[in-house]
Amino acid sequence: MTDAREGGTGISVRGLTKTFGPLRAVDDLTFEVRPGRVTGFLGPNGAGKTTTLRMVLGLIRPTSGETLIGGRRYADLENPMRVVGSALEATGFHPGRSGRDHLRVLAATHGIPDSRVDELLELVGIPAAARKRAGAYSMGMRQRLGLAAGLLGDPEVLVLDEPANGLDPEGIRWMRGFLRHLAHEQGRTVVISSHLLSEVEQTVDDVVIIANGHLVRQGTMDELHGDPAVLVRTPDAPRLAEALRTAGLTAQAGDAPGTLRVLTADPARVGDVALAAGQPVHELRPLRTDLERLFLELTEAPEHSNRNRQTAPPPAGTPHELSGPATSEEAPR
Ligand SMILES: Nc1ncnc2c1ncn2[C@@H]1O[C@H](COP(=O)(O)OP(=O)(O)OP(=O)(O)O)[C@@H](O)[C@H]1O
Numbered sequence: 289m290t291d292a293r294e295g296g297t298g299i300s301v302r303g304l305t306k307t308f309g310p311l312r313a314v315d316d317l318t319f320e321v322r323p324g325r326v327t328g329f330l331g332p333n334g335a336g337k338t339t340t341l342r343m344v345l346g347l348i349r350p351t352s353g354e355t356l357i358g359g360r361r362y363a364d365l366e367n368p369m370r371v372v373g374s375a376l377e378a379t380g381f382h383p384g385r386s387g388r389d390h391l392r393v394l395a396a397t398h399g400i401p402d403s404r405v406d407e408l409l410e411l412v413g414i415p416a417a418a419r420k421r422a423g424a425y426s427m428g429m430r431q432r433l434g435l436a437a438g439l440l441g442d443p444e445v446l447v448l449d450e451p452a453n454g455l456d457p458e459g460i461r462w463m464r465g466f467l468r469h470l471a472h473e474q475g476r477t478v479v480i481s482s483h484l485l486s487e488v489e490q491t492v493d494d495v496v497i498i499a500n501g502h503l504v505r506q507g508t509m510d511e512l513h514g515d516p517a518v519l520v521r522t523p524d525a526p527r528l529a530e531a532l533r534t535a536g537l538t539a540q541a542g543d544a545p546g547t548l549r550v551l552t553a554d555p556a557r558v559g560d561v562a563l564a565a566g567q568p569v570h571e572l573r574p575l576r577t578d579l580e581r582l583f584l585e586l587t588e589a590p591e592h593s594n595r596n597r598q599t600a601p602p603p604a605g606t607p608h609e610l611s612g613p614a615t616s617e618e619a620p621r
Pocket residue numbers: 308311313331332333334335336337338339340483596616617618619620621
């Protein structure tokens with residue numbers, strides 16, 4: 289495998305729209321994906337993730353807008369397999385063929401030597417299983433085989449659809465370390481989709497969150513976590529708040545009675561102020577952003593109500609009207 293790449297190859301998505309009949313599966317989507325980082329492409333079921341990734345990979349044509357990889361359209365890449373690798377579905381293998389044979393066929397059609405196949409099977413941790421029929425693979429093994437297939441061309445960009453699906457906890461840990469290594473040590477651009485922020489929060493550096501085909505948030509995980517804060521519980525919250533303010537800290541009333549939310553990353557500082565002010569402390573801990581709640585708030589806001597229930601976007605100025613039960617009916621891909 290190649291070492292860290294200079295500059296790196298990012299992905300630009302600009303004004304991307306895809307309609308299927310009256311359905312706007314992807315609606316004027318614009319975002320950037322940076323090299324050397326793992327980006328989580330997130331949204332609830334039916335948000336438009338797979339459709340977007342299929343456009344990025346040149347598998348379907350946008351209705352309007354464009355996606356660029358390293359500044360070029362997929363169709364203009366001379367050797368696409370060396371620029372971008374992907375694993376969109378872990379089911380697309382011939383069931384009677386061994387995983388190894390599957391990769392060998394793929395490699396041969398792209399002039400890639402068999403030695404690369406064995407190297408990759410080793411790397412993704414299924415060297416022995418690779419000689420078995422792919423039809424007998426567990427979901428986790430299919431994920432690993434899909435990952436190996438995506439890496440065959442030693443691509444600068446790797447795009448994976450729900451790579452944690454079907455993996456056991458050890459598999460998830462392995463995948464996390466592997467993807468972070470590909471991005472951080474080797475400078476690749478790694479994009480993984482998921483419908484759960486909590487599933488990928490320890491893996492990704494950046495997030496692009498979509499709902500209803502629209503972008504709802506793009507940023508780093510740190511930005512998503514927001515400013516660090518400490519929760520302190522004390523019998524006399526107003527008095528402690530005063531002492532904290534005098535010490536130069538910002539203290540706000542917490543959610544529960546008798547608690548304060550102090551804007552600092554350092555609980556010891558809060559404890560020291562309380563001690564100096566003679567205020568008992570009954571609880572003191574760093575506050576973590578409830579990412580799952582934040583994700584739901586972002587993606588379930590009224591303006592992102594499930595587009596699957598509408599037959600067409602409502603005319604401007606009218607409230608969203610829902611015309612049926614929420615289903616995640618999947619059209620054939
Ligand atoms: N070929 C197609 N024809 C018609 N509708 C489609 C087609 N492909 C996708 N859709 C619809 O577009 C919407 C977005 O689907 P998409 O698969 O991109 O969402 P997703 O975010 O990947 O969801 P999931 O997490 O469930 O895979 C859905 O309503 C889906 O039914």
